[in-house]
Amino acid sequence: MTGKLKVGVVSANWGMRAHLPAWHATGGAEVVAVCTARRETAEAAARDFGVARPYWDAFAMCADPDLDIIDIGTRPDLRMPMVLAALEHGKHVFASANFAPDLTSARRMRDAARAAGTVCALDSVFAWQAAHRQVKRLVETGTAGTPFAVNARLHISHFATPTAGGSGWRWFGVKKHGASAMRNLGTHSLHLLTWLLGPVEAVVGQTMIARKKWVFDDGTSMRPEVDDTAQLLLRFASGAMGTLALGWSSPGKSGWQMEISGQAMTLMTRDDQGFACGPRLELLGAGNGDTLQPLQIDPDLAEPAGLFFSDTPAIPQIYDIAPALQQMLRAIREGGVAVPDFEAAFHVEAILDAALRSSETGQWASVLRD
Numbered sequence: 001m002t003g004k005l006k007v008g009v010v011s012a013n014w015g016m017r018a019h020l021p022a023w024h025a026t027g028g029a030e031v032v033a034v035c036t037a038r039r040e041t042a043e044a045a046a047r048d049f050g051v052a053r054p055y056w057d058a059f060a061m062c063a064d065p066d067l068d069i070i071d072i073g074t075r076p077d078l079r080m081p082m083v084l085a086a087l088e089h090g091k092h093v094f095a096s097a098n099f100a101p102d103l104t105s106a107r108r109m110r111d112a113a114r115a116a117g118t119v120c121a122l123d124s125v126f127a128w129q130a131a132h133r134q135v136k137r138l139v140e141t142g143t144a145g146t147p148f149a150v151n152a153r154l155h156i157s158h159f160a161t162p163t164a165g166g167s168g169w170r171w172f173g174v175k176k177h178g179a180s181a182m183r184n185l186g187t188h189s190l191h192l193l194t195w196l197l198g199p200v201e202a203v204v205g206q207t208m209i210a211r212k213k214w215v216f217d218d219g220t221s222m223r224p225e226v227d228d229t230a231q232l233l234l235r236f237a238s239g240a241m242g243t244l245a246l247g248w249s250s251p252g253k254s255g256w257q258m259e260i261s262g263q264a265m266t267l268m269t270r271d272d273q274g275f276a277c278g279p280r281l282e283l284l285g286a287g288n289g290d291t292l293q294p295l296q297i298d299p300d301l302a303e304p305a306g307l308f309f310s311d312t313p314a315i316p317q318i319y320d321i322a323p324a325l326q327q328m329l330r331a332i333r334e335g336g337v338a339v340p341d342f343e344a345a346f347h348v349e350a351i352l353d354a355a356l357r358s359s360e361t362g363q364w365a366s367v368l369r370d
Helices: 014-025 039-049 058-062 076-088 103-116 130-140 167-173 181-197 318-334 342-361
Strands: 005-010 029-035 053-055 069-072 092-095 120-122 147-155 200-208 229-236 241-247 255-262 266-271 282-286
Touching: 005 014, 005 058, 014 029, 014 039, 014 069, 014 318, 029 039, 029 058, 039 053, 053 058, 058 069, 058 076, 069 076, 076 092, 076 103, 092 318, 103 342, 120 318, 120 342, 130 181, 130 255, 130 266, 130 282, 147 181, 181 200, 181 229, 181 241, 181 255, 181 342, 200 342, 229 342
Parallel strands: 005 029, 005 069, 029 053, 069 092, 092 120, 147 241
Antiparallel strands: 147 255, 200 229, 229 241, 255 266, 266 282
């Protein structure tokens, strides 16, 4: 397969502002189509972002024979039919991180991806941040020793103040749409933890709605139906154990922190400005009882070859998304799988499903493997 692959993006918001420049930074793909729910918004997005073809019917875009990849950034409860349509037409798929509203939907998309044989990936990109890839290298080379424990937390203030999220994020609080602090923040965190430490076999989960009312910047308010705070106790198949604390309505955003204890080293990554973002992510480590100190990141991980940014991205997460897309394109051209792929997505959904079951019983719940 030669030449640039052609991408159609479902989403004029994050898809155009973050994914489009990340696709173009790879040098191997070009966004040529954009789809929104209405003709006027699709045509406006195409005009504003220099995209050739506007669509206001996602299924028509999925059927376009000129497109190689469909990038689907819709809500979890709307996503599955679009993913299935794209796969039926033999497209490669890049989907939003909160993969599905439930395990049944996750299984259908995972099975459809298996049948299609195309490359499918998620924009859960913590694994593509340089500090986390350095952690992976230190674990795989044995430098850190065998990991036996991990403690991670992700606390942001998205729904803590009227201006943090804004009224456009109201749908996050409606249960049927498939979002929650555990599902959204947990998805990103668990994709990283399982990439580093392997599959989870059992979990204890606890959730709550700590902030009973959300007030938005337009003066409206709502009572959320979904958890804004969650904690998970994890048992990995490797024998390692872990904890994960999540919250998206914290009064102060303490951000991301992960600490992995290996037999030879303790490794920590942190970003106290909010949702973990690669350019801000610090890496620390130590062994022999020493105090944690900043660690160097290998140059090939700090600045991946083959990525070209025309200027400093307005959205810093583009630096994280671009290497994930680059690896997806490599898998399409040379063979292999994306990181994370739909198999990993199903496993994370199975962990979340077990956590929800555990929250109802107060007992350990086994993670489904099939």
